[in-house]
Amino acid sequence: MVQLFQRKLFQVLPNPPCETTSTFSSVTNAGHFISLRPFVNKAGHEDFPFEWCFGGISKYSQASQLDADTAQIIFTMELDTNTIRKVENVDKDPVTTKWATWPSGDVEETGEVFPFGKDKEGVKFRELWQPINPDTYETEQKFNILPRSADASKFASIALYVNNSEFHGLVTIVGNFVQGFLHKKGTESMSFIRAAFNGSKYEYSIKFGPNVDVFPTKFHNGVKVGEKVGVFEVIEA
Amino acid sequence: MVQLFQRKLFQVLPNPPCETTSTFSSVTNAGHFISLRPFVNKAGHEDFPFEWCFGGISKYSQASQLDADTAQIIFTMELDTNTIRKVENVDKDPVTTKWATWPSGDVEETGEVFPFGKDKEGVKFRELWQPINPDTYETEQKFNILPRSADASKFASIALYVNNSEFHGLVTIVGNFVQGFLHKKGTESMSFIRAAFNGSKYEYSIKFGPNVDVFPTKFHNGVKVGEKVGVFEVIEA
Structure with missing residues (x-):
């Protein structure tokens, strides 16, 4: 199933949430995926104005449905700006994420990464995703939400x-x-x-x-x- | 300034967030305001399918700008479903809320209510609001986001x-x-x-x-x- 999401919120627990990027994640029918996360305010990020970008062909993500409203996706990053830029303390192992669809239709992603090693304390995160009708997309602010019932x-x-x-x-x-x-x-x-x-x-x-x-x-x-x-x-x- | 917001998230701390309603809040140029918060899933709420509704003419809200990205609004509810329905343990005093515009353009509202009395422990909450272009509004899922730069x-x-x-x-x-x-x-x-x-x-x-x-x-x-x-x-x- 084609999916296009706009991120509305990013939270590294226990810190409060924010959203400093214009993040859209796209997934094709076959499961090929790309997420580009440019900063809204480029000041201080002129050399590389992205929080993160990643992508992969379908075999790099494994999705399974946990219940009617919840899916699990295990991501391995085929293309990963952090890996390519040799950013320190980044978890390069597969990341297990849980995707819970709220009654509103938005989707909460939660997970934990282990940037300091699997034997060290992990870092829990939360992201909130708004489903977009990809045929209505004109600009980063001009599109319609995709109702949950949509085909x-x-x-x-x-x-x-x-x-x-x-x-x-x-x-x-x-x-x-x-x-x-x-x-x-x-x-x-x-x-x-x-x-x-x-x-x-x-x-x-x-x-x-x-x-x-x-x-x-x-x-x-x-x-x-x-x-x-x-x-x-x-x-x- | 006319404002129309769709709520994306409601969190009563320290619990995790969710969004079970289709909440839109409108504010006129003069500051008259209404927020209607119907449950998406009415099951169990057939008699009164709203989480909350409130409204008031402008004198019931007092807004002040704290800095370029942050405003304070003190709400007193002129019309309040909780008061009218005599819901127990509801704070009827003015509620002081902080509205922080994130770089993404969405607005995080935080505040604290004192349903058990001002001398008792308060309940902190967070809501996330997506600004809507009110001229593009057709349905609860069909509208455009209002860019921060918009007139x-x-x-x-x-x-x-x-x-x-x-x-x-x-x-x-x-x-x-x-x-x-x-x-x-x-x-x-x-x-x-x-x-x-x-x-x-x-x-x-x-x-x-x-x-x-x-x-x-x-x-x-x-x-x-x-x-x-x-x-x-x-x-x-």
């Missing part, structure tokens, strides 16, 4: 992937919403895109990094699995 | 009020969004409306109580302060 099977769901000697990257398209993560191997160089398809062209809200030109510039309409689009290969269409 | 001076802002021997009530109209609270004095009978103006007619998502017919059925377009609309008087237009 999510009608939305476009496309993924493009590269993992060659030079590049490692993923692009996901859900409905009108595009996100991409591209790492130039052997370096800390990363590029990101976030865009909306307005019916005739793509409006970019994120176009960051030295290799943004390596991303495809057309995503929808008639791509076929196995087709090459520049260095990327269509893995879902 | 809120252009939206319709109308209030109608009654406080006679029989009825005590308020209707607020902000942009396309209507809410009303009506109490039949001397009884526990209350009526509520929530509606969207779609350009030609009103679509009601809440129409509750024995006196919904006492509410006006047209709100926009050419009402004047001092004009009577049924038992209501226009106090802002």
Whole structure:
């Protein structure tokens, strides 16, 4: 099932919550996922204006339904800005997360990471996610909420992937919403895109990094699995 | 400044947060306010399917700016379902609340109430509010977020009020969004409306109580302060 979420809240317990980013997470029908988390206020983050970005093809996340309102997802990060940037004290092991749908329709994610080692005290976190109708997405503030009863099977769901000697990257398209993560191997160089398809062209809200030109510039309409689009290969269409 | 907020989260500390209602709070330019908080799942609440509803004309709330991102609002409830229904252990004193705008644009409200008396331990709470563009409001799930940079001076802002021997009530109209609270004095009978103006007619998502017919059925377009609309008087237009 295609999913597009806007994050409304991030809390590292026992601290109070806040939301300093414009975070959207997209998941395709096949389960390929990208989450881009740029800071709203870039001051102090000019060199790398993201709290975190990660992504992976479907085998890097394992979802199971715990009950009607609760799912468990175990994430391993295939593409991870913290790993690539060699950020210290970051848990690189699979992260087990619990996703509870509230009566309102929003989804609370909770989990625990172990940045100081599995034998040390963990760090509990909470995130709140608002489901978005990906066909209504125009800008980071202009979209409709997706009602819980909605049929999510009608939305476009496309993924493009590269993992060659030079590049490692993923692009996901859900409905009108595009996100991409591209790492130039052997370096800390990363590029990101976030865009909306307005019916005739793509409006970019994120176009960051030295290799943004390596991303495809057309995503929808008639791509076929196995087709090459520049260095990327269509893995879902 | 006209304000329309959707609540995303309610937390009574130290318990975890949730959101079991479809809560929208509207505030007119003049500061007249209504918050209706119906449960999403009515089961078990058939007699009174609201967590809480309250409202008041402007003199019942006192706002002051603490800094660029933080405001204080002291609420006294003119109309309050808990008071009218004689719910036990409810703080009827003015409630001091702090409103902190996060970088994301959402607003965190925190405060403390003293349901067991001012000399007893208080109960701390947190709510998270998403600002809505009231001209885009069509349904409880179909609207656009209001960017922080937006000009809120252009939206319709109308209030109608009654406080006679029989009825005590308020209707607020902000942009396309209507809410009303009506109490039949001397009884526990209350009526509520929530509606969207779609350009030609009103679509009601809440129409509750024995006196919904006492509410006006047209709100926009050419009402004047001092004009009577049924038992209501226009106090802002």
